[in-house]
Amino acid sequence: MRPVSLHPLFASLDTLSGIGPKLLRPFARLFARENPRVIDLLLHMPTQFVDRRARPTIAEAIPDTEVTLEVHVDGHQSPPSGSRAPHRTYVSDATGDLVVVHFKMERARLEHMLPEGSTRWLCGKISLYDGMRQMTHPDRVLDAAGLARLPPVEQVYPLVEGLPAGTLRRAMAGALERVPELPEWIPDTVAAAPDWPAFRDALTRLHRPATPAEAVPTGAPWRRLAFDELFAHQLTLALVRAREEKAGGRATIGDGRIAQRILAALPFALTGAQQQALAAIRADLAAETRMLRLLQGDVGSGKTVVALLAAATAMEAGRQAALMAPTEILARQHVETIAPLAEAAGITVAVLTGREKGKTRAALLADIAAGRIDLVVGTHALIQDDVAFHDLALAVVDEQHRFGVEQRLALARKGPGVDMLVMTATPIPRTLVLTLFGDMDSSELREKPPGRQEVDTRALPMERLDDVVAAVGRALAKGAQAYWICPLVEESETSDLTSVTERFDSLKAHFGTKVDVVHGRMSGSAKDAAMARFAAGETRLLVSTTVIEVGVNVPNATLMVIEHAERFGLAQLHQLRGRVGRGEKASTCLLLYRGPLSETAKSRLAILRESQDGFRLAEEDLRLRGEGDVLGTRQSGMPGFRVARMEFHGAEAEAARTAAAAIIRTDPDLSGPAAEALHTLLHLYEKDAAVRLLSAG
Numbered sequence: 001m002r003p004v005s006l007h008p009l010f011a012s013l014d015t016l017s018g019i020g021p022k023l024l025r026p027f028a029r030l031f032a033r034e035n036p037r038v039i040d041l042l043l044h045m046p047t048q049f050v051d052r053r054a055r056p057t058i059a060e061a062i063p064d065t066e067v068t069l070e071v072h073v074d075g076h077q078s079p080p081s082g083s084r085a086p087h088r089t090y091v092s093d094a095t096g097d098l099v100v101v102h103f104k105m106e107r108a109r110l111e112h113m114l115p116e117g118s119t120r121w122l123c124g125k126i127s128l129y130d131g132m133r134q135m136t137h138p139d140r141v142l143d144a145a146g147l148a149r150l151p152p153v154e155q156v157y158p159l160v161e162g163l164p165a166g167t168l169r170r171a172m173a174g175a176l177e178r179v180p181e182l183p184e185w186i187p188d189t190v191a192a193a194p195d196w197p198a199f200r201d202a203l204t205r206l207h208r209p210a211t212p213a214e215a216v217p218t219g220a221p222w223r224r225l226a227f228d229e230l231f232a233h234q235l236t237l238a239l240v241r242a243r244e245e246k247a248g249g250r251a252t253i254g255d256g257r258i259a260q261r262i263l264a265a266l267p268f269a270l271t272g273a274q275q276q277a278l279a280a281i282r283a284d285l286a287a288e289t290r291m292l293r294l295l296q297g298d299v300g301s302g303k304t305v306v307a308l309l310a311a312a313t314a315m316e317a318g319r320q321a322a323l324m325a326p327t328e329i330l331a332r333q334h335v336e337t338i339a340p341l342a343e344a345a346g347i348t349v350a351v352l353t354g355r356e357k358g359k360t361r362a363a364l365l366a367d368i369a370a371g372r373i374d375l376v377v378g379t380h381a382l383i384q385d386d387v388a389f390h391d392l393a394l395a396v397v398d399e400q401h402r403f404g405v406e407q408r409l410a411l412a413r414k415g416p417g418v419d420m421l422v423m424t425a426t427p428i429p430r431t432l433v434l435t436l437f438g439d440m441d442s443s444e445l446r447e448k449p450p451g452r453q454e455v456d457t458r459a460l461p462m463e464r465l466d467d468v469v470a471a472v473g474r475a476l477a478k479g480a481q482a483y484w485i486c487p488l489v490e491e492s493e494t495s496d497l498t499s500v501t502e503r504f505d506s507l508k509a510h511f512g513t514k515v516d517v518v519h520g521r522m523s524g525s526a527k528d529a530a531m532a533r534f535a536a537g538e539t540r541l542l543v544s545t546t547v548i549e550v551g552v553n554v555p556n557a558t559l560m561v562i563e564h565a566e567r568f569g570l571a572q573l574h575q576l577r578g579r580v581g582r583g584e585k586a587s588t589c590l591l592l593y594r595g596p597l598s599e600t601a602k603s604r605l606a607i608l609r610e611s612q613d614g615f616r617l618a619e620e621d622l623r624l625r626g627e628g629d630v631l632g633t634r635q636s637g638m639p640g641f642r643v644a645r646m647e648f649h650g651a652e653a654e655a656a657r658t659a660a661a662a663i664i665r666t667d668p669d670l671s672g673p674a675a676e677a678l679h680t681l682l683h684l685y686e687k688d689a690a691v692r693l694l695s696a697g
């Protein structure tokens, strides 16, 4: 049971004043959860901060830097009705004039905000336009009372459409008032702990920093909260591990006859990396202990084949295997790879996703329970309560970061001492494997299957957009397909990025009906349908945010355009690029950037052009980010973590692992003097798996 002290944090967000049911919807989208709660807002981390302490005069204000200007409002000028021109407000101080520009806003509202003859304070950036200083859509327009409340340093948060920055800030202020004092769960043994604020204080100082130093991931408030999150995670892993070890495993030993038939049916030989991974997996399966192994490899490195051969061992021993993927489309893709091989090898494979319903599903479940099916490939549908196996020996989880520990355990519970293989196409630097997974074994497929073409990668400035569109046209004319990736428009309030829908509109106007779009605001089934149309070749150009699946395989897609490439992390660019270059034909990736590029952005694009090795890129990415390049951190934040950022919180991760291990050693059921505090922490971070293990005794 959740401790009473946490109830205010888990209350629905609409219990905050000013948040009604209508506002709940954009918050739900922002947090990607149906019932947004106070805690979700408190753990919504900023991406940038604005230093509001600079108070120059108009003449002193440097273009494109954040300033707060004290101005006199001289007058208003509305555009003629029907015109798209902006509303202009003329303001000045003793040193000069400034035009404040607002598009699509009513005159009455602006006159109310900026009454003629009054003094107001404007927060934002000025620019020079036709020799005139102007400020377009100030972040803030304040009167004297508002100025008195203006924080010295202001955090900037990711937003979604329908959720203005001001609304989020007001909600955050309300949420901070709800934060209770909680018992301290950080053990005294953690060396940095004395420098960290208490939980409640840390949240307040992170969201309302007094100085830039407190606002950033390397500041004490953020470090403390990152430690908390990592500590809760490590405690959970340690508890799960301890239990799995207690439960014991089984030896699953095959005779190689099914594997031989699969190998004979393969039109290629295994790479050395695949053979090594397979040997390690077979040794794990043969051991009496439970396997928990990570199989890492770029998209297309041949993980599915390894998983199938691992499953063969289970079947040779007369047992079953299951392969769980995060989406319908990925599950079906695995089946496509596996089906012909399975047929040749005489194994029965079935698919179980949300799409199997009624009688079909019932018949399928009966076959699985009776052992008439050797290998079941599916989605979350696999872990539903009524799915029972005859004798499950091996569970494979693809794109494991898309699943929680709890879901992994649920699959493992479907058989006695199930061996677990988790796969990921997101290469994780070795230093992070421990953090993310605890003491898990790891195999890497660094070597690509032979014959893979490198993707010809080029960087082009935005000014060459027309050339890029022409290149897309040539590719389409040759019968190829192409992806066009845009960053999210709603990432930040100051963002000037092209929205995916605008780009879709303009490309559709140019190329016609063969263009389609996928983005995060579409429903899951609409996204799947658009992906399926593209995979089937019905559409030829897919405009998309980064939501398109990492594992999606469309060999005919040979061109990828990535807009605002400078905003993406290296690892992510590589991931995106991995969606082309999957067939026989030469592929190209065009990185469109908007200059001027920072030094880090330059090295990032250069490394990407040079290397196609996901592991090297992941390590470089971490290094570059560690050098303080914060842009784009959100997109490549650690999967499953809201607060912790690997490039900044490596020390906290290590401290959390050590502290968790020490606790589980001396107090394995968390019943010692720290029990209350630790239970509170696990509930706070919703470590259901840990909570369940503890309550089961």
Ligand code: ADP
Binding pocket: 268, 269, 270, 271, 274, 297, 298, 299, 300, 301, 302, 303, 304, 305, 306, 337, 425, 449, 450, 551
């Ligand atoms: P992943 O799951 O790692 O993305 P897959 O297992 O789907 O990769 O493999 C991608 C493609 O490469 C498949 O078409 C597969 O048949 C092929 N492939 C796998 N291993 C090899 C190999 N050793 N040599 C040649 N092709 C391979």
Ligand code: MG
Binding pocket: 300, 303, 304, 551
């Ligand atoms: Mg795959």
